[in-house]
């Protein structure tokens with residue numbers, strides 16, 4: 001690579017507070033426009049903002065999870081600028097002492113990281129400059145010749161996370177956003193929905209000859225998916241490289257990503273940092289987090305995805321790729337661990353339980369959840385509870401129910417909201433493992449299928465002209481199939497096979 005690239009991100013996340021950050025209006029996506037508004041968030045003169053402590057707590061949780069320092073004193077400033085979506089002509093934000101400072105997020109390459117970091121175990125430490133709490137602006141909707149304004153979003157709690165320019169490729173930036181998204185969802189402070197705008201990212205990128213430091217910074221906006229972050233940055237790195245190759249200089253500017261043309265285009269030039277005339281917000285007191293507040297932040301923290309993934313892989317002896325899929329959502333990982341624990345209570349050893357639960361969870365269960373329109377994070381409402389899955393796993397492991405009937409049992413558990421043990425009893429689906437009972441069926445089948453039986457007998461007695469192992473297997477499987485059909489799928493296929501050989 002001829003040039004070195006430097007990528008920094010500014011990620012905005014909507015905090016899941018019930019009300020807005022400085023007033024008591026409802027904070028919700030998709031409500032009737034301009035219904036969640038009041039004099040405070042509409043910026044009427046003379047009104048007073050009051051800090052929503054939940055927003056501060058959630059912001060500090062993210063700051064802690066990103067290894068930031070929470071200062072002893074943090075406060076708000078007014079960031080002055082005019083725009084129609086900003087009713088007061090200033091935004092209440094944080095500037096001099098943001099709630100989280102000097103942290104980092106470590107990205108670690110693993111099986112599913114899609115080439116962002118080459119190979120497992122490779123790490124990149126992305127420094128976090130700061131996390132600051134602010135209010136969101138309203139939303140402008142441009143239709144034809146008019147622009148409409150919806151102020152429902154004005155004043156919604158927004159946390160901005162600013163990284164240092166420590167990433168080099170679009171893939172790394174995409175990976176950073178995916179990791180951050182998973183983290184805030186685990187913390188339960190943001191739904192991470194990029195389409196609805198509850199997680200938005202701006203990127204900045206500069207390139208230079210190696211050893212020359214940062215180049216001229218270009219900002220890219222309008223990146224509303226992690227994929228666009230990757231595509232936009234890689235496009236921009238290429239474009240800037242071509243400009244330098246041609247002896248031109250890169251213009252310091254803000255560009256927009258055009259998702260239909262897969263390219264960036266200039267929005268505005270930025271010679272110097274805009275002067276927002278920040279000054280301390282006189283209507284809000286300085287916030288000094290006390291012991292009680294800090295311990296409430298600590299208490300709300302959870303085991304974060306990278307640690308949980310590693311622990312699950314080693315504790316349950318699973319491949320990292322599998323553990324990664326299990327840890328996709330916190331609720332899914334909780335479900336998995338609860339089901340394994342329940343299966344252990346039923347006498348299964350941990351490894352067997354884990355392998356079986358993981359197989360069910362990652363194939364059939366995910367498929368059914370998708371089919372039935374249940375989000376993974378709502379798995380607590382799923383009728384196949386961890387305890388019920390454990391019941392099924394333990395019946396299958398001990399051979400009490402066949403694999404095929406176990407799948408049918410799951411459908412009935414969901415349809416009838418009953419325990420699998422009850423369904424298997426009601427349906428008389430318990431696997432036949434009694435040798436005598438199966439032998440009786442085998443005799444009947446051998447008599448009815450005389451041609452197949454005769455051929456198999458010939459093979460067994462080495463009288464056949466072309467004795468092939470493959471043919472023997474085919475015939476046996478055919479006869480086992482008949483035994484299963486005769487018992488409604490309940491006969492243990494292994495015993496049936498043994499009996500066929502014995503009774504031939």
Ligand SMILES: [Zn+2]
Nearest residue numbers: 023025038041
């Ligand atoms: Zn309001």
